[in-house]
Amino acid sequence: MKDTHQAQPFIQVNDLHHVYLRGTPLEVTALKGVTLEIYEGESIGIIGRTGAGKSTIVQHFNGLLRARQPGKVILEGQDMSDPSVKVKAIRQKVGLVFQHPEQQLFERLVGDDIAFGPKRLGLSREERRERVRWAMEMVGLDFERFKDRFTFSLSGGEMRKAAIAGVLALQPKVLILDESTTGVDPRGRKDLLARILELHRHHGMTLIFVSPNMEEVASMVDRVYVIDDGRTAMSGTTREIFDRPDDLRQYGLGVPQVTTIAHQLREHSLPITRTPLTVAEAAEDVWKILNS
Ligand SMILES: Nc1ncnc2c1ncn2[C@@H]1O[C@H](COP(=O)(O)OP(=O)(O)OP(=O)(O)O)[C@@H](O)[C@H]1O
Ligand SMILES: [Mg+2]
Numbered sequence: 001m002k003d004t005h006q007a008q009p010f011i012q013v014n015d016l017h018h019v020y021l022r023g024t025p026l027e028v029t030a031l032k033g034v035t036l037e038i039y040e041g042e043s044i045g046i047i048g049r050t051g052a053g054k055s056t057i058v059q060h061f062n063g064l065l066r067a068r069q070p071g072k073v074i075l076e077g078q079d080m081s082d083p084s085v086k087v088k089a090i091r092q093k094v095g096l097v098f099q100h101p102e103q104q105l106f107e108r109l110v111g112d113d114i115a116f117g118p119k120r121l122g123l124s125r126e127e128r129r130e131r132v133r134w135a136m137e138m139v140g141l142d143f144e145r146f147k148d149r150f151t152f153s154l155s156g157g158e159m160r161k162a163a164i165a166g167v168l169a170l171q172p173k174v175l176i177l178d179e180s181t182t183g184v185d186p187r188g189r190k191d192l193l194a195r196i197l198e199l200h201r202h203h204g205m206t207l208i209f210v211s212p213n214m215e216e217v218a219s220m221v222d223r224v225y226v227i228d229d230g231r232t233a234m235s236g237t238t239r240e241i242f243d244r245p246d247d248l249r250q251y252g253l254g255v256p257q258v259t260t261i262a263h264q265l266r267e268h269s270l271p272i273t274r275t276p277l278t279v280a281e282a283a284e285d286v287w288k289i290l291n292s
Contacts, residue, residue, distance in 0.1 A: 009038055010038055010075070010076060010206060011037065011038040011061055011074070012036075012037045012038075012073070012074040012075075013034055013037070014035055015033050015035055015072070016033070016034040016057070016070075016072070017031050017032060017069045017071045018030045018056050018060075019069060020056075029230060030056040031057065031071070031230040032229065032230035033071070033230070034057055034230065036225050036232055038206065040204075042207075043206070043207040043223075044207065044222075045217040045225070046209070046210045046225050046227060047211070047212075047217060047224060047225075047253060048227035048228055048233070049228065052227045052229065052251075053227050053229075054178070054227055055210070058096060058176050058208060060073045061073070061094055061096065061174070061176060061208070062091050062094040062096045062176070063090045064096065066080060066081055068081055075094070092121065092172065093172055094172055095172030095175050096176045096178065097163055097167050097180040098178060098180075099178045099179045099210075101156075101163035104163040104167075105151045105159060105162060109147070109148055109150065109151065110151055111143075111146075111148060113151055114135055115128050115131070115132050115169070117166060117169050118132070118169050121170065131169045132169060134169075135166070135168040135169040138164075138196075138199075139162075139192055140161060140192055141158065141161050141162060157183045157184040157185060160180060160181060160182070160183055161192070164177070164180055168199075172205070173205065175196065175199070175200075175205055175206070175207055176209075177196070177208070177210065178210045181211070181216075189216075193216065193220060214242070214254055214255055214256045218256045218277035218278060221238055223237055223238065224236065224238050224242075226241065228252075233251055239274070239275055242256065242277060245259070256277060258277075258281075262276050263275070270289065271289060272285055
């Protein structure tokens with residue numbers, strides 16, 4: 001659960017702007033004023049229609065993009081626009097799984113690719129092997145079966161899993177998943193997300209989750225930021241956000257199906273007091289109504 005009593009957010013973003021290809025005919029203003037804060041141990045969703053600026057935002061969190069334009073990104077109290085900030089140290093703490101996994105895999109063999117981060121951490125051969133084995137198990141890639149496979153021969157879903165394993169192998173404090181489970185089959189996805197949620201809930205890993213799937217967002221995160229046209233458009237707890245379907249619609253977004261059903265039942269005067277976010281919550285509520 002979030003602890004907003006902590007003195008300082010782990011990541012603080014103030015009025016962040018970002019322009020791609022500035023001064024060229026292809027110039028795009030991707031961010032026009034994003035403000036948000038993320039505390040250690042939180043799980044945060046970032047949602048918004050395609051092109052809203054979500055990937056551009058999260059690439060500022062591990063120093064891939066630097067806030068040199070108006071606005072600030074402060075990470076653990078360090079101003080990321082300061083050139084003396086060591087990006088290598090940041091990347092160890094903040095693991096970003098890219099939207100396109102093929103941008104992340106570059107070693108020939110899957111095992112070597114996942115071992116790349118631990119190697120740079122200076123871990124021994126034995127420790128590296130254990131990390132790789134652990135990370136592959138976390139994402140549901142069998143160690144013996146996949147470690148010597150060529151990365152380019154993996155299917156789309158397997159590539160995603162390998163990319164996530166490579167980031168998990170660093171055991172980062174903050175894990176950012178940018179639409180990282182797209183293409184993984186539903187069962188594999190469910191297992192993978194359950195293990196990630198476990199790392200968040202029981203091992204304190206901060207989770208930043210970007211996804212077009214509202215059901216997944218609802219089940220994974222405690223708080224949500226809605227981004228629209230490069231700006232922070234809405235923020236609140238997951239329940240507060242999904243309790244405003246009309247506002248979300250305006251930003252091209254929906255709510256989980258089960259939430260829609262609950263809203264409709266409420267319009268028909270059924271005494272649904274809280275907005276259910278998951279099927280399990282809805283079942284609980286319906287059960288209470290049937291028993292009352
Ligand atoms: N490397 C780049 N060069 C030029 N323009 C870019 C680049 N990356 C993103 N953009 C543009 O910046 C805007 C924001 O893109 P971004 O990828 O951050 O959006 P997004 O919310 O992640 O979208 P999606 O949901 O489709 O992943 C878009 O208009 C996009 O075309
Ligand atoms: Mg994106």
